[in-house]
Amino acid sequence: MKCDEIKALLVGYLDDEIDSEQRRRVEEHILHCKECAAEIEEMRKIREVLRKMSEPKMPDAFWQRYWNGIYNRIERQMGWILFSIGAIVLLVFAFYRLVQNFFLDPQVSIMPKLGIGIIALGAIVLIVSIFREKIFAMRNERYKEVER
Amino acid sequence: MVYSIRDREIDIADLLLARNGDKSAFHRIVERYKRWAFNIAFGYLGDEMASYDISQKAFIKVWRKLKSWDESQGFRSWFYMIIKNLSLNYRRDTSRLCEEEISPQLSVEVAAPDEEVLSAEAKKKVWDALDKLQPQHREIVVLVDIRGMKYRQVAELLDIPIGTVMSRLYLARKKLAEILKPFWESEL
Numbered sequence: 001m002k003c004d005e006i007k008a009l010l011v012g013y014l015d016d017e018i019d020s021e022q023r024r025r026v027e028e029h030i031l032h033c034k035e036c037a038a039e040i041e042e043m044r045k046i047r048e049v050l051r052k053m054s055e056p057k058m059p060d061a062f063w064q065r066y067w068n069g070i071y072n073r074i075e076r077q078m079g080w081i082l083f084s085i086g087a088i089v090l091l092v093f094a095f096y097r098l099v100q101n102f103f104l105d106p107q108v109s110i111m112p113k114l115g116i117g118i119i120a121l122g123a124i125v126l127i128v129s130i131f132r133e134k135i136f137a138m139r140n141e142r143y144k145e146v147e148r
Numbered sequence: 149m150v151y152s153i154r155d156r157e158i159d160i161a162d163l164l165l166a167r168n169g170d171k172s173a174f175h176r177i178v179e180r181y182k183r184w185a186f187n188i189a190f191g192y193l194g195d196e197m198a199s200y201d202i203s204q205k206a207f208i209k210v211w212r213k214l215k216s217w218d219e220s221q222g223f224r225s226w227f228y229m230i231i232k233n234l235s236l237n238y239r240r241d242t243s244r245l246c247e248e249e250i251s252p253q254l255s256v257e258v259a260a261p262d263e264e265v266l267s268a269e270a271k272k273k274v275w276d277a278l279d280k281l282q283p284q285h286r287e288i289v290v291l292v293d294i295r296g297m298k299y300r301q302v303a304e305l306l307d308i309p310i311g312t313v314m315s316r317l318y319l320a321r322k323k324l325a326e327i328l329k330p331f332w333e334s335e336l
Contacts, residue, residue: 007318008311008315009314010318011314011318011321017314047293047321049266050274050293053294056190056199067179067182070178074211
């Protein structure tokens with residue numbers, strides 16, 4: 001058996017995930033191949049270290065509050081969605097009234113119209129820019145569809 | 149966490165109810181999977197608060213995306229991919245901020261393999277070493293060596309052949325040995 005074939009079975013040998021015939025072939029090979037025997041030893045050591053890495057033990061209170069955390073977040077997200085829809089409706093209405101009662105009013109001079117118009121334009125540019133950046137970030141999400 | 153046919157049926161029943169807006173069914177899913185989700189995120193992040201945050205976001209994403217969930221895909225591997233993607237995005241977003249903190253302090257000693265328990269410092273050293281692996285190598289090490297899963301379970305979860313599990317595990321352990329060997333070599 002060649003060394004390359006052994007390497008493919010090496011982790012399975014250590015984790016007892018290969019069949020008895022493969023195990024026998026690995027053991028036979030490492031009897032006369034010092035390089036592979038040394039590699040197995042090294043792998044065994046790193047495996048032992050890794051197996052001592054326990055997952056964190058969180059207190060009961062942490063798990064008891066867990067669902068509330070999720071529920072509150074969903075509730076808050078719903079709140080923000082409703083708030084945003086309401087704000088958009090009001091903004092559209094305010095814009096309509098602004099055009100109707102301010103920009104189209106012949107008694108208001110051109111300077112305040114110009115000032116308010118530029119501020120409104122600036123606000124629209126800022127909002128569009130933020131939305132465009134968000135959409136761009138979503139489309140270019142590096143790990144959006146990580147390959148399996 | 150062995151995933152039996154019965155578990156799968158229970159998950160599907162609750163997910164279908166949750167898809168129609170049943171909050172109590174969704175609550176049951178959260179109760180069954182909260183520890184699992186937290187630990188999967190922890191495997192990628194190595195940080196308790198970040199894992200709490202990401203696992204919760206993953207559940208919220210499940211709630212929002214249930215309409216598009218394909219029953220034939222199986223819940224666990226779908227949920228796993230959601231946690232994985234959120235964790236990797238989080239790591240990417242915070243990596244620049246944490247670069248200095250993550251960089252290894254060579255003076256810290258890692259416990260030799262024959263020591264029973266790893267100290268907090270040694271654990272940090274191993275997490276730092278895991279950070280240096282490619283994500284697809286790191287996840288195999290975490291699932292097999294830290295979570296104690298069998299190759300077949302990992303292959304099912306990640307939807308990859310067992311041979312790929314073995315080859316990735318081999319490369320990951322080899323790389324980790326390279327990184328960590330100098331820290332314990334003097335004690336062997």
